[in-house]
Amino acid sequence: MSSKVVLITGTSSGIGLAAAVAAARAGWQTVATLRDTGRADALRKAAADAGVELDIRRLDVTDEASVAAAIEGVISDHGRLDAVINNAGAGHLGTLENETVADVRKVMEVNFFGVLHVSKAALPHLRASGGRLITVTSVGGVVGQPFNEAYCAAKFAVEGYMESLAPVAAKLGVTVSVVEPGAVATEFVSNIGVDPEAAIAAAGPYADAMRAYVDRTISQFLSGAQTPAEAADSVLEALTADRPAFRIQTSDWARGFTGIKLTDLDGSAVLGLTGGWVG
Structure with missing residues (x-):
């Protein structure tokens, strides 16, 4: 009951899995959650290999009842909640003319509203503990x-929401941070949840541009990506530092890339760069 307790979402693989193991190694009672506990084998193996124990529980960030049950269960069993790491999310590949608004809403549900569901349920307990609310966003x-477009819109929304919430939460003793990874060596294709070749074939007038983007992105993931453990180091920094920054990038590349935007007052530098990604 005396150890600090952290709840992490989306721990079946990638950054979430690595962050759960890292937090447990650092002495935190770690509640590792995932939507489907039948996919927890890799998580259990990673914990066993590291010699740590995890409290593995189901939590679907898009289901408010599931979120409430998970948070209530943590409080009932552990007596406290000192930190939440919002990591669950899903990639997306598409463009507006070729998808429905309902498709965009689905992306927002997971990547934006899912973060709000968890954060809202956790905040009363984080206020009680003087805790931390950490969200893994993205460059x-x-x-x-x-x-x-849909994925970035959701991540922009998370960044804006948390940047706005941070000073309010700080007045009540809760520290808010966002962690911004670049390319991480998880599976790009499986993360976007669609067959890129099928998407290109169905892209019509956008096919050539999508082909250029996909080829460039897969090449980046293969050659320049961080490991999940390296990215999780920055998550652990947000969790354990005495005074963590609000915005933490996970690599020098991510710092340079986001820096282009933060000094680009008219947008020309960003559009000049990303325009080259589509041929």
């Missing part, structure tokens, strides 16, 4: 990227 929450 795509700072720089809009071709064929990622």
